Amino acid sequence: MTEKGQKMFNIILALVVAIGAWFFVVYNYDPMTDVRYTGVPITYTGLDTLANRGYAVAEANHKNVEVKLQQRRIDTTSISAEDISVTADVSGLSTGENVVSLHVTGPEGALVKDVSVKTVTVEIASAASVEMPISVEYSQEPEENAVPLVENMSVINATVIATEKELAEIDRVAAVIDPDDLNEQFQAMTLELAALDKEGNKVINVVVYPETVSFRAAAGYVKEVRLVVPVKDNSDDSYERTYTVPETIIIKGRKSTVDAFTGITANEINISNYYEDSEIPIEYDLPEGVSIADGQENMTLKLKVVEKPEPEEEDKN
Numbered sequence: 001m002t003e004k005g006q007k008m009f010n011i012i013l014a015l016v017v018a019i020g021a022w023f024f025v026v027y028n029y030d031p032m033t034d035v036r037y038t039g040v041p042i043t044y045t046g047l048d049t050l051a052n053r054g055y056a057v058a059e060a061n062h063k064n065v066e067v068k069l070q071q072r073r074i075d076t077t078s079i080s081a082e083d084i085s086v087t088a089d090v091s092g093l094s095t096g097e098n099v100v101s102l103h104v105t106g107p108e109g110a111l112v113k114d115v116s117v118k119t120v121t122v123e124i125a126s127a128a129s130v131e132m133p134i135s136v137e138y139s140q141e142p143e144e145n146a147v148p149l150v151e152n153m154s155v156i157n158a159t160v161i162a163t164e165k166e167l168a169e170i171d172r173v174a175a176v177i178d179p180d181d182l183n184e185q186f187q188a189m190t191l192e193l194a195a196l197d198k199e200g201n202k203v204i205n206v207v208v209y210p211e212t213v214s215f216r217a218a219a220g221y222v223k224e225v226r227l228v229v230p231v232k233d234n235s236d237d238s239y240e241r242t243y244t245v246p247e248t249i250i251i252k253g254r255k256s257t258v259d260a261f262t263g264i265t266a267n268e269i270n271i272s273n274y275y276e277d278s279e280i281p282i283e284y285d286l287p288e289g290v291s292i293a294d295g296q297e298n299m300t301l302k303l304k305v306v307e308k309p310e311p312e313e314e315d316k317n
Helices: 003-029 047-052 073-078 164-169
Strands: 032-045 055-060 064-072 085-089 096-101 103-105 111-115 119-126 128-138 146-151 157-162 172-177 187-196 207-209 212-228 239-244 248-253 263-265 278-281 290-292 300-307
Touching: 032 073, 047 055, 047 207, 064 073, 064 085, 085 096, 103 111, 128 146, 128 164, 128 212, 146 248, 157 164, 157 187, 172 212, 187 207
Parallel strands: 032 085, 128 172, 212 263
Antiparallel strands: 032 064, 055 119, 064 111, 085 103, 096 119, 128 157, 146 212, 157 207, 172 187, 187 212, 212 248, 239 300, 248 290, 278 300
């Protein structure tokens, strides 16, 4: 080996030894450091027990806390507020204001050194309940016109228990899916149910029964297509019948399926025997793999019926 090569080898060897020594020290003798995490949410446990007793959490004087952890310096970049658990057990509380101790735990290897508050004041009030349909939706803004296709749901309605105030904030009960978890093949899933407001944020201090829902889901798309509604009128009477029908409808299915459709034809509607204004449901015999999109299921033919004026008698003179 030349002198230059030997020198380069020695440099590389020194670097390898130094890096190895650094890793050994970091992982075996890494100094501990204190790190503060803000905005750690308080989670209430025992809500279901509280609900069974007819009560719910109405108010609390703190929603989140600041936690100081003692942890290895190398772990600092991998630990976040989401890795810290702050809980308050409300299962045995009674109506009115209650002071509850907080239980705080950090990730493995970290020590909880301090918490900004040690207790939380919780107001308990009478609970109310409401039954709501279960929807399945994406957790983030999906590709344009993308929707989850769902079949074989284990339950279609959920019971939500909370105070009247919280119930008023709830827009829907949903199982939320990451769109990246789906493809065009149906797969079995079991997801937790959540009560959501109009913006899609989770409403806290709410009990949802059941806690989970099972179903099969696949990636789908919606498409607006032309709607043809055949109408039959064989009447020969003293009534005039006029009607209006939607000109388009939104369908859903796999992208490869809905892309092939420009329109669908509904089942024929016979208006011959209607003698007053009516809204007649539009029904369909849809091909396999195609269904009506959510919110489009209750389309109707709007019928207006008026009695024809009797013909005037001719002047006999």
